[in-house]
Amino acid sequence: VRLLALPKWDASMNAAKPLPPAKKIIINSIASLRWRAVRDLLEAHPGNVWIYLHETAWAMEKFQDLCPEGFETLKSVAAKTPMLSVSDGQKRFFESEYGAQHITVIRNTTQNANLDPENVQTEGKDDTSPAIIMVGTIQARKGPELFSKVADLAQERGKPWRFQWIGHETGDDELYLSRNVDWAGVLK
DSSP: OOOOOHHHHOTTSOOOSOOOOOSSEEEESGGGGGSHHHHHHHHTOOTTEEEEEOOOHHHHHHHHHHOHHHHHHHHHHTTTSOEEESOHHHHHHHHHHHOOOOEEEOOSOOTTSSOOGGGOOOOSOOOOSOEEEEESOBOGGGOHHHHHHHHHHHHHTTOOOEEEEESOBOOOTTSOOOTTEEEEEOOO
16 A cells, blocks of 8 residues: 655646556545646546545535636546445435445444454543544534534533544634533544
8 A cells, every 4th residue: 555645746736747556546535636637537537546535515615616626527527436435425415416426435433343342442441421532633624513512412411421522623713612522632
């Protein structure tokens, strides 16, 4: 497995050089479509390329404004390019809104995943109250305000639930972040 860090490979985002050859290529997120080489690759419709989607409708609207060329490329290749998505809802969204026809759902964690509970480390807490955990950067599109409001509501109603958000802050000072959430920051 080889990771190509696009910002290092082409800081200008406009290089005409093709991406290095590979047996299989996964384009991680639509943000990669900001690079001309990625758009060129997708428009050639090779059979060894998948797009890994984890964007919401909100992110798609922002992307359309941020990178109209990338947005148009996605629209034009959606019906032909195999895609991976993180949920059934996201799959339905890309099928209905963008005509995607070849989407495989790959969930981050499932009940039958290869995660062996015996190998999970704990911090010695024997707390049986439910934990609601979010992993991701703290930014508006990820929903920290909704997460905060649910934590507040649970506290008000006396629910024994613990809320934790794991991920770094992006500096968006306008967000409401509840004191009923453990904002853990980045964890290894």
